Amino acid sequence: MKESNQNTVNRSSPKTLGDRKRFLTGIKPSGDVHIGNYFGAIKPCIDLSKDVQNEVILMCADWHGLTNRAEIMRPGQLSHPLIALLLALGYNIKENSIILQSDFPQIQENSWYLSCATAAGLLERSHAYKDAIANGKVPTASLLFYPSLMSSDIITFDSQFVPVGKDQAQHLEYASDMAKLFNNLVGVDVYIAPQGVIQETPTLIGTDGERKMSKSYNNILPVxxxxxxxxxxxxxxxxxxxxxxxxxxxxxxxxxxxxxxxxxxxxxxxxxxxxxxxxxxxxxxxxxxxxxxxxxxxxxHRERYEYYCNNFNEVKKLLEPGYEKARSYADNVTKRARQAFGLKSYLN
Amino acid sequence: MKESNQNTVNRSSPKTLGDRKRFLTGIKPSGDVHIGNYFGAIKPCIDLSKDVQNEVILMCADWHGLTNRAEIMRPGQLSHPLIALLLALGYNIKENSIILQSDFPQIQENSWYLSCATAAGLLERSHAYKDAIANGKVPTASLLFYPSLMSSDIITFDSQFVPVGKDQAQHLEYASDMAKLFNNLVGVDVYIAPQGVIQETPTLIGTDGERKMSKSYNNILPVxxxxxxxxxxxxxxxxxxxxxxxxxxxxxxxxxxxxxxxxxxxxxxxxxxxxxxxxxxxxxxxxxxxxxxxxxxxxxHRERYEYYCNNFNEVKKLLEPGYEKARSYADNVTKRARQAFGLKSYLN
Structure with missing residues (x-):
């Protein structure tokens, strides 16, 4: 392999990314946001976006929401309200991006490339997959493939940092391992192996006073x-x-x-x-x-939230500059990957 | 699920496709084409394209060629020569299409949707995956996911028919089963379940007079x-x-x-x-x-082959009309799938 690729071997970092630290953080649109979510996931994201040293790409991960057949209609219904909520609560959209995962086909393409460098057995070790089996569910093929798509979410945008809770350390290991496996396979540093930034994600007690606040325990207070x-x-x-x-x-x-x-x-x-x-x-x-x-x-904030919920095009306009930036990152990364394989194209 | 989707339930076929029978047939760019390939795979495709009752989409399946880590550079090197060969040998490009798989991101997207409707266990039953394990290889994640991408190759272009050798019947079962599983999941007939057309694929003896002609036996005659x-x-x-x-x-x-x-x-x-x-x-x-x-x-034909090999832009021009048609099919199918989930988009 490396012989046929000698001319392009370049083991240095693919890009100098500019002065800001690039963060990727994903939220699955999975239901009414309650104070527990706000405190544990939403507020940390918003705080991150307010620090000018950071460039935050916040991804509304609707494709991941499809991995559970019982909730297949949720991502479509809940993605826009989630984005409306983030905007209403003060996410700094002027300096950062919010993107809808399914608007970026480059993610699926790079997920394929990552999976070409990764042993199949690795997929079966993911917590989400093992949990589904332990709970007697029949996991979907997409849940099995989840680590690959999730890793691609990160590497497709040349993300350097990903905030993770303690129980999500495995996610980052996947992304980092798969990026390195790919780079080794093609002999070029195509993908940036991301680093996790461990975040204290406090869990909040629910209204029952017994378990953590969670929709599945029916003990929530909606934001x-x-x-x-x-x-x-x-x-x-x-x-x-x-x-x-x-x-x-x-x-x-x-x-x-x-x-x-x-x-x-x-x-x-x-x-x-x-x-x-x-x-x-x-x-x-x-x-x-x-x-x-x-x-x-x-x-x-609630009033603004309702306004954004009902004014899709207004939101679209707010997202546009971030979309453009994210698209240029994704196109760039995808091009690097294709060049590493020497893939042809009859498109441009 | 079906409750939230009552308005769009429509169990009739998604499209009347016009008078011609739409065929999808894929060829992996895996090496110098020899007389055995020509006889078994290339000539039948070319013959198919010459029958005006058919609309043939011939896919050069470069993404599939990446599933084997040891041959990761091949698809990039061999895809254009394969397409040049098909054109040189008389594939009727005026009435049909030749497409490069990796030029159609819609295939990866629909592959994800199919995988959301399919149990993970189904993937492990594919012959290609089992063969790799039986031969002591470490299969890649992409090889495990191969049935999903391969099924998507077919359903992304609303293909009705797929020519298959006797040993490829499983491919068609995958595509047909996954299409139906998806349609059942969302309660709408989004994907067309394709039919296999069994083709006699004669195997040719190699120059050693002992085994079938195959590059791996080093007994070939290049076309x-x-x-x-x-x-x-x-x-x-x-x-x-x-x-x-x-x-x-x-x-x-x-x-x-x-x-x-x-x-x-x-x-x-x-x-x-x-x-x-x-x-x-x-x-x-x-x-x-x-x-x-x-x-x-x-x-x-060899002269024309060499001409096409060396004139990439000429080939690109020949492929363009077919590309446009294939793109409109793929966009249409992908739109139907997204609508079935109610996925949002901030793009258009």
Whole structure:
């Protein structure tokens, strides 16, 4: 192989990427975004986009959402609301990108190239695939192929860094290993092997006070619930039997635990003090303060969210500059891969 | 699933395709084309393209050629010569198409959609994958995924018919099964389940007189060898010890067996008679007649082949109308698949 490719062997990094650190981060459009998601995944992304040292490509991973046959219609329904939500909550779209995975066919093409350099056995070791089997499900071929597409999400845009939770370290290993396997196979450094940036992803307790907040446990508080909807959800937060004037422990109070994930510092300090003193401040008061603060923090964003949800073309226009940039990265990477194989084309 | 999709459920065939029967046939660019390939695969394709009742899409399957790590540079080197050969030998490009697989990203996209409807276990049953393991090789992830991409080759162009050898029946089963699984999953007939057309694919004996003609046995006669090259190859064809004036059995004469795969009827009758009579006609004469007839049949084509090999842009121009047609089919099919999922796009 290497003989036939001597002229192009170049083991140095394929590109100097400019001064900003390029991050790729993906979110699967899987349901109503709740405060647990906001706190664990959405807010870290938005914070990342606000640091001018970073160039963030946020991918709404609709193709990955199709790997589960039971939820095959979700990505189509939920991708636009997810992007609307990110914009409404202040993702810095002027300096960064949000892209819809299925708008970038280059990802599928590079996924094929990665898979040509990777042993089949590697795919079966993915947690998602093993979990499906352990749970008695019949995994789809796409779930088996998931590590390849996911790795391609990253390498297709020359991403250098990927924020990962502790339980996602395997994802980065896949992307990094497959990139290196490919580069070794063709004898040229085509793909950048990305680095993981471990992120503390705090899990939030659900309204049942027992398990982490999750749609599957039906214990969530939606980020963009109206005041009325929220009041109904908050009512169900479990509390102990302490009375109006009993001192209460904020650390064991589910209301406070959720409250502090989104409230302002002042509001947090206020509720903490009130609970600890416990004079004339019962759980009913805490729940009311919860709803008021939620409205204060998310209310105006909710209006913008609804506006973006209903104005598809407006969103499209906001995404356009980022799309163009991402496309040029993807075209560039794909061209490098094709050149490494010497593939012909009758297109241009 | 079906509930959320009630409005679009339409179980009738997606398109009336016009009067011509649409065929898809794929050839992997895997090496110098020899008379065995010509006889078994190339000529049947060319014949198919000459029947005006057919619309043939001939795919040069370079992506499939990448599934074997040891031959990763071949598809890039061999795809253009293969297309040049098809054109030189009279493929009817005016009424049909020749396409390079890697020029159609829609194939990878639809491959993903098919894989979302298919159980992972199905992939492991492919002959190619099982053979690799049985031969002690470490199969690549792409080889494991091969049935999905191959099925997508077919369904992406709304192909109705696929010529298959007896040993390729499994390919068609994959394509047909995966198309139906997908249609059932989304509740709409998005993909056409193709039908196989069993083709007698005669295998030709090699110059060793022992095994079928195959590059891996080093017993081939290239279609476009020069007279000199051919003379050298033909010299090595094994013969028995019968003398100049002995009657010879054409059925056990390797020269004649290969000769009759490409020679004109008259030339075949002539050699047959000469061998059977055996008066003053030895194997040396037969070999000379072989080389002369080969030059007569392939000589002028060889010149055109060399011209096409060296004039990439000329070939590109010849392919253009077929490319446009194939692209419109592929775009149409991909659009139907995306609509079935309700996938969004910020592109157009």
């Amino acid at each position: 963009f619930a109206t005041k009325k909807e929220l009041e109904k959800c908050v009512k169900e937060i479990k509390t102990d039997s302490k009375g109006l004037n009993d001192p209460k422990d904020p650390n064991s109070c589910v209301i406070f635990q959720i409250f502090k994930s989104f409230a302002s510092d002042d509001a947090i300090a206020y509720m903490k003090e009130k609970l600890e003193k416990g004079v004339g401040y019962g759980y009913g008061h805490a729940k009311k303060d919860f709803v008021d603060e939620h409205e204060k923090v998310f209310g105006s | 476009f060898a020069t007279k000199k090259e051919l003379e050298k190859c033909v010299k090595e064809i094994k013969t028995d010890s019968k003398g100049l004036n002995d009657p010879k059995d054409p059925n056990s004469c390797v020269i004649f067996q290969i000769f009759k795969s490409f020679a004109s009827d008259d030339a075949i009758a002539y050699m047959k008679e000469k061998l059977e009579k055996g008066v003053g006609y030895g194997y040396g004469h037969a070999k000379k007649d072989f080389v002369d007839e080969h030059e007569k049949v392939f000589g002028s």
